[in-house]
Amino acid sequence: MVSIRNSDASVEARILDAAAECILAYGVERTTMTEIARRARVSRPTIYRRWPDIRWVIAELLTVRIAGVLERVPDRGPSREAMVQRIVAVAEHLRNDDIVQSVIRNAPSLAMVYIAERLGTSQQILIDALAEAIQAGQADGSVRPGDPQQMGAMCLLITQSTIQSAQMVEKLLDADAINVELAQSLNGYLAP
CATH class of the missing domain: 1.10.10 (Arc Repressor Mutant, subunit A)
Known part of the structure; x- marks a missing residue:
């Protein structure tokens, strides 16, 4: 049954x-x-x-897709380097996700709600996962001291901007270069 x-x-x-x-x-x-x-x-x-309307259906779809990427990219351990590798891999998956990119490029009014106006469910899921990883990195000494939630939010902002704006700079930063530079930025921000 x-x-x-x-x-x-x-x-x-x-x-x-x-x-x-x-x-x-x-x-x-x-x-x-x-x-x-x-x-x-x-x-x-x-x-x-x-769902009350189409925007809620699309928001739920994005949440499921983004949370699904986080689940598919394995946690590689508590070190800062492992955490940064995971963040870069998640960002790469989302830069290549047709649905996420379609919303960013073709529905800017919907995308702007989650870029500039309010924290969405998927963003909170990512911040919570980042905060947990940051705490583990702080415990092993590979991540600087600070409030893990605040640091997770900043890592989200840094990473989110590479996901939504990668197309704009693709002549300067191809997919490999953007991964390298994102990792460099995050490592520099999180290093003790």
Whole structure:
């Protein structure tokens, strides 16, 4: 017997997968609840019971994708160098994520909410993970003293800017160079 909770998770996953398909097929601005419902094989009210509008669906999709990258990139240990390697790898995945980049490039009003106006769920997840890694690095002496949450927030700002602006400087910094420079920046910021 399938539990209702598992069924709900399956429906939500189908809806988010359908939203991702729509974004890739039509772009963020032309993605509709009707098309998401059609692709997910659910009714529009099924979607509206979970999210009040399309912006919330896209925000949830971004949260799932960003948190998923963090889960897929393994923790390489407590040292500053290991933490920086993980941050750079997560940033590289997000720079290459079609959905994340589509939102940044094609829905600037939506992206700006999370870039300049408010801290999103995925950003808080990243800050919490960074703070935990910073504490471990402080314990082994490879990270300077300071408030781990504040330092995690600063690492997020540094890294987030490379994700959202990499295209702008790609003639100066190719993918490998941006990884090297991001690692250098983070190591310099975190070093004791």
